[in-house]
Amino acid sequence: MSPLMWEWVSFALRWVHVITAIAWIGSSFYFIALDLGLRRALNAPRGVGGEAWQVHGGGFYHIQKYMVAPEGMPEDLTWFKWEAYSTWISGFALLCVVYLAGADLHLIDTSVLDLARWQAVIISLVVLAAGWIVYDLACRSPLGRHEALLAVIVFGYFVLVCLILTYVFTGRGAFVLTGALMASAMTGNVFFVIIPNQKKVVASLIAGRDPDPELGREAKLRSLHNNYLTLPVLFMMLSTHNPLAFATEFNWVIAALVMVIGVVVRHFFNTMHAHGGYAWWTWGVAALCGIGIAWLSSFPAPAPAATKQSAAVRSSLAAAIAAPEFAAVRDIVQIRCMVCHSDPPAWGDLAAPPKGVRLDSDENIALHATDIDLQAVRSRSMPPGNLSGLTDAERTQIAAWARAIGVD
Numbered sequence: 058m059s060p061l062m063w064e065w066v067s068f069a070l071r072w073v074h075v076i077t078a079i080a081w082i083g084s085s086f087y088f089i090a091l092d093l094g095l096r097r098a099l100n101a102p103r104g105v106g107g108e109a110w111q112v113h114g115g116g117f118y119h120i121q122k123y124m125v126a127p128e129g130m131p132e133d134l135t136w137f138k139w140e141a142y143s144t145w146i147s148g149f150a151l152l153c154v155v156y157l158a159g160a161d162l163h164l165i166d167t168s169v170l171d172l173a174r175w176q177a178v179i180i181s182l183v184v185l186a187a188g189w190i191v192y193d194l195a196c197r198s199p200l201g202r203h204e205a206l207l208a209v210i211v212f213g214y215f216v217l218v219c220l221i222l223t224y225v226f227t228g229r230g231a232f233v234l235t236g237a238l239m240a241s242a243m244t245g246n247v248f249f250v251i252i253p254n255q256k257k258v259v260a261s262l263i264a265g266r267d268p269d270p271e272l273g274r275e276a277k278l279r280s281l282h283n284n285y286l287t288l289p290v291l292f293m294m295l296s297t298h299n300p301l302a303f304a305t306e307f308n309w310v311i312a313a314l315v316m317v318i319g320v321v322v323r324h325f326f327n328t329m330h331a332h333g334g335y336a337w338w339t340w341g342v343a344a345l346c347g348i349g350i351a352w353l354s355s356f357p358a359p360a361p362a363a364t365k366q367s368a369a370v371r372s373s374l375a376a377a378i379a380a381p382e383f384a385a386v387r388d389i390v391q392i393r394c395m396v397c398h399s400d401p402p403a404w405g406d407l408a409a410p411p412k413g414v415r416l417d418s419d420e421n422i423a424l425h426a427t428d429i430d431l432q433a434v435r436s437r438s439m440p441p442g443n444l445s446g447l448t449d450a451e452r453t454q455i456a457a458w459a460r461a462i463g464v465d
């Protein structure tokens with residue numbers, strides 16, 4: 058297939074994936090809010106445990122929830138499952154097209170582990186399959202009866218997977234695979250537990266038996282995990298476009314903090330939907346984690362070449378960073394250059410920072426001061442085709458810094 062068609066296939070898949078994910082997460086958020094917000098139903102038919110009134114799209118809705126099931130099964134029962142399945146299918150296809158087919162560009166970093174392409178592909182598939190099995194076994198084990206303990210273990214488990222993957226793949230690959238595993242666990246929960254259990258409940262009711270309450274308990278546990286995994290999964294998927302999140306030494310700690318943010322933010326909304334007031338503290342925790350993430354992202358991944366600098370070089374770098382003009386340059390480089398000049402780059406098919414030029418830390422920017430001035434000020438060869446839209450005012454600011462630190 059021509060590169061152009063390949064590009065369009067991957068874009069089409071991404072489009073479908075985002076659409077299906079919106080449908081899944083949208084309906085999941087809707088039902089969580091509905092369920093938590095139900096009020097006691099007065100004068101309702103037998104079996105109704107709660108109800109809600111809602112207004113939308115020019116009409117009023119009166120929703121009633123039968124706590125186990127209605128007396129007779131309605132004929133046209135709507136199931137919510139294809140949102141989840143189609144999200145996983147399109148996501149997996151996208152993973153194949155972008156990451157597995159482009160393993161040498163996006164997954165493999167020979168300075169991390171020297172893998173052949175097929176090895177990278179097999180490892181990825183094994184991580185997804187085995188990763189799900191381990192998670193599923195943990196939920197089915199006696200641990201499943203201790204919700205809070207299990208939650209802590211599941212959290213630690215995903216962080217550990219991310220940490221291990223950083224010793225196997227690029228930071229970007231580690232993040233996208235951890236995200237894919239978490240998302241597969243969510244879909245697996247729907248496909249292997251929630252829907253089958255619901256079907257068994259329906260079958261018992263039709264047969265006139267009392268459904269096994271254990272089925273409901275299992276499904277509820279998985280549904281709870283899905284609720285809390287949603288936001289971190291979105292971050293992991295989106296982070297692949299933002300090298301600051303993954304191309305740093307402590308990327309796995311960033312992943313852990315993101316999971317904490319996801320959990321506390323969901324907690325805020327869950328409490329609010331359940332008419333339990335506003336847990337404002339959760340935003341404080343989320344903000345602290347956010348600041349922590351921003352701080353951690355400033356640590357570049359250890360660069361083998363940059364470690365042995367002489368005292369003279371170190372002090373001239375320190376002076377270049379201390380110059381008052383530097384802050385503006387740092388901002389400009391972050392916006393205009395880092396998309397390509399970080400390791401690994403987020404830009405298109407770049408496998409590594411072009412010409413090994415990494416502009417992803419203060420030290421690295423200072424180290425390349427002369428080159429930056431040459432490429433972006435004296436000539437206009439950077440950014441290529443001015444792809445990232447460097448303005449003339451910004452070029453002047455870079456020039457001012459270069460002159461101030463004696464580049465000429």
Ligand code: HEC
Binds near residue numbers: 394412428444445
């Ligand atoms: C869209 C991707 C992209 C962006 C954005 C980008 N570059 Fe580059 N950069 C490249 C590529 C590709 C090369 C290699 C060019 C070549 O092979 O001749 C490169 C090379 C360089 C080099 C090394 C040149 C050499 O010949 O040694 C420097 C320095 C550089 N860029 C600085 C910058 C600066 C400064 C910015 C931001 C103002 C920037 N780049 C933005 C893609 C990019």
